[in-house]
Amino acid sequence: MAEISLKNIEKRYGEKTRVVKDVSFDVHDKEFLVLVGPSGCGKSTTLRMIAGLEDITSGELYIDGKLVNDLPPKDRDIAMVFQNYALYPHMTVHDNMAFGLKLRSTPKSEINARVRQAAKILGLEDLLKRRPKALSGGQRQRVAVGRAIVRKPKVFLFDEPLSNLDAKLRVQMRTEISRLHNDLEATIVYVTHDQTEAMTMGDRIVILRDGNIEQIDTPLNVYNHPVNKFVAGFIGSPAMNFVEGKVVNQDGTYFVSSDGLFKLILKPNGFPHLNQFLDRKIILGVRPEDIHIGGEESNSGFTANIDVLEPMGNEIFVYFKMNDEQIVARLPSATDAEVGGSLNLIFDRGKLHFFDPESEEVIRE
Amino acid sequence: MRRNKLLPYFLVSPYLIHFLVFVAFPVGFSLYLTFNTWNIISPMEFVGFGNFIRVSQDGLFFKAIFNTIKFLVVHIPLQIIVALFLAETLNQKIKFRPFFRGAFFLPVVVSGVVVSMLWQQLYGFDTGILNRLMSSVGLPKVGWLTNPDVAMYSIAIMATWKNVGLYVILFLVGLQTVPPQYYEAADLEGASHWQKFRHITLPMINPTIFMVLILSTIGGFSLFIEPYIMTGGGPLNSTLSAVLYIYKQAFTNYHMGYSATLGFFFAFIILMVVFIQKRFVERGDQ
Numbered sequence A: 001m002a003e004i005s006l007k008n009i010e011k012r013y014g015e016k017t018r019v020v021k022d023v024s025f026d027v028h029d030k031e032f033l034v035l036v037g038p039s040g041c042g043k044s045t046t047l048r049m050i051a052g053l054e055d056i057t058s059g060e061l062y063i064d065g066k067l068v069n070d071l072p073p074k075d076r077d078i079a080m081v082f083q084n085y086a087l088y089p090h091m092t093v094h095d096n097m098a099f100g101l102k103l104r105s106t107p108k109s110e111i112n113a114r115v116r117q118a119a120k121i122l123g124l125e126d127l128l129k130r131r132p133k134a135l136s137g138g139q140r141q142r143v144a145v146g147r148a149i150v151r152k153p154k155v156f157l158f159d160e161p162l163s164n165l166d167a168k169l170r171v172q173m174r175t176e177i178s179r180l181h182n183d184l185e186a187t188i189v190y191v192t193h194d195q196t197e198a199m200t201m202g203d204r205i206v207i208l209r210d211g212n213i214e215q216i217d218t219p220l221n222v223y224n225h226p227v228n229k230f231v232a233g234f235i236g237s238p239a240m241n242f243v244e245g246k247v248v249n250q251d252g253t254y255f256v257s258s259d260g261l262f263k264l265i266l267k268p269n270g271f272p273h274l275n276q277f278l279d280r281k282i283i284l285g286v287r288p289e290d291i292h293i294g295g296e297e298s299n300s301g302f303t304a305n306i307d308v309l310e311p312m313g314n315e316i317f318v319y320f321k322m323n324d325e326q327i328v329a330r331l332p333s334a335t336d337a338e339v340g341g342s343l344n345l346i347f348d349r350g351k352l353h354f355f356d357p358e359s360e361e362v363i364r365e
Numbered sequence B: 001m002r003r004n005k006l007l008p009y010f011l012v013s014p015y016l017i018h019f020l021v022f023v024a025f026p027v028g029f030s031l032y033l034t035f036n037t038w039n040i041i042s043p044m045e046f047v048g049f050g051n052f053i054r055v056s057q058d059g060l061f062f063k064a065i066f067n068t069i070k071f072l073v074v075h076i077p078l079q080i081i082v083a084l085f086l087a088e089t090l091n092q093k094i095k096f097r098p099f100f101r102g103a104f105f106l107p108v109v110v111s112g113v114v115v116s117m118l119w120q121q122l123y124g125f126d127t128g129i130l131n132r133l134m135s136s137v138g139l140p141k142v143g144w145l146t147n148p149d150v151a152m153y154s155i156a157i158m159a160t161w162k163n164v165g166l167y168v169i170l171f172l173v174g175l176q177t178v179p180p181q182y183y184e185a186a187d188l189e190g191a192s193h194w195q196k197f198r199h200i201t202l203p204m205i206n207p208t209i210f211m212v213l214i215l216s217t218i219g220g221f222s223l224f225i226e227p228y229i230m231t232g233g234g235p236l237n238s239t240l241s242a243v244l245y246i247y248k249q250a251f252t253n254y255h256m257g258y259s260a261t262l263g264f265f266f267a268f269i270i271l272m273v274v275f276i277q278k279r280f281v282e283r284g285d286q
Helices: A043-051 A093-103 A108-122 A137-149 A167-184 A195-201 A219-224 A229-234 A272-277 B002-033 B050-056 B059-090 B097-109 B112-123 B129-136 B151-176 B180-189 B193-204 B206-221 B225-230 B242-251 B256-285
Strands: A004-013 A017-027 A032-036 A058-063 A078-081 A155-159 A187-192 A204-209 A212-217 A241-249 A253-257 A263-265 A281-286 A291-293 A302-311 A315-322 A325-332 A342-347 A353-355
Touching (some): A017 A043, A017 A058, A032 A195, A043 A155, A043 A187, A078 A137, A078 B180, A093 A108, A108 A137, A108 A167, A137 A167, A167 A195, A187 A195, A204 A219, A204 A229, A212 A219, A229 A281, A241 A325, A253 A272, A272 A281, A302 A325, B002 B256, B050 B256, B059 B151, B059 B206, B059 B242, B059 B256, B097 B151, B112 B129, B112 B225, B151 B225, B180 B193, B193 B206, B206 B256, B225 B242, B242 B256
Parallel strands (some): A032 A187, A032 A204, A078 A155, A155 A187
Antiparallel strands (some): A004 A017, A241 A253, A241 A281, A253 A263, A281 A353, A302 A315, A302 A342
């Protein structure tokens, strides 16, 4: 049983530098919550405040209903996995994992039992006598996780734990940490800048930018219903395409791109919420997988002149320009396309997003 | 063509000349001296192994070595502990940190003669500040430099004060190479300040400790200025260090050949000690 609650948390350095601004969210018991955002967004600082490694400038932090603002890290009953693992080079794997328990004067027999159990879960049994230097990146990562789980803490904190691993290992460790979360039924707060990690691992995602929370929701809701242009562009790979344009009324309501070359019929079927933007600027967002082959001019189809092709094997990324901005479409690999050629494409009208260019907020239906 | 052949030799000649005049020649010449007696004025006289036999029978030389060891036994641990303590303190976020870092380094760059003379005043039996302070709180006066049982330790304390700044800097460098995450991880595990120092700092700066140990051993063995200025080796030869004895044999008694022999003998002892230290520390490292 472990719940974390952040209420109006702020972190300031001096008077002017506000790294985390008025952040509030709850982490439920046994939840896997991911803090994600570009570098410098305050996600690591937030995590470190939860750990007690940074002072909280203002606001309240509760763990299990207890105010812990001024509680030292050791009394918060949390464990943290660091980006560079922070394994002690002069200790063996066993001693690294046992260190915290030793400090708490746990009986030796229990230390050994817990270390062995953790080693078994993580597949480290044969490596217990080795020093960190003699381990691979993935093994070190596992030891760092092992050091956290032997203590059986209320909360696990992960600070970009996979960013030092190569791509293949990262995918493998991603699933391992998810599996661990299920096995241990632990409350986890996980910081990453990688939206794929956020999407695949989190029960819920907190998206941060410049010390502010942009959106908190489940991965799929964040993906399908981003609240603003930033979230829409940040979550998803390749990123969402944005087309600036205007809503105009010429024998029906249309969205027309700024260069006037692309026209999308909005009425009669749908989009009544865009009426307020008639003759005003608006931003259209469409995900690469929501661009399909086919369609005719009458039906808002358009011709794309292909700039670049990126065959991925199972699919192909097709790059073309609209308003002089790069747009990418994610098409089946069998698509007959070549650089310099053209394709007839159409946006999936059911999956369009519209943003107010001033506030960059999504325009709700 | 010819010029090109000579040019490289010309370019390295400053080093070569320096090496030949100030290193190779003195070493070669003193090696030659060990088999001779020479008082600078009269011609040299070949004595074979006479000087070496004399060393083995020279009680005063072994007393000088014993005095030096007495000095080292106090000086080295004191130096390492004080330097480590100061470095650890100066590595924290304290006020006026740059000032203190500079202040502790100051004695290192001040001339040893000046420092020795200052401390001579501090240690003075009747007029020295130390004894006056002790008298004022009712303690008996101490013969800091006049009591044969105390004098060498007084010098060791002074030498520590003079040199500790250098080792503080070395330890600071060592401390700053320890990644802060190690301490943060330990904070989360519940380590106290002492536990962090014992289980993280000490093992992590082991190479620095070894370097400081070697440097202060070699520096300590070459103890000379302090006893030369402060006590002249007295009282009762109790502060006669090995190097001071070698100096006296050469330039007070003009026993050049014997002095050179003592020098080689002493260099051999230092080599052995450092060798043993190295083996010992390397074994501890594995």
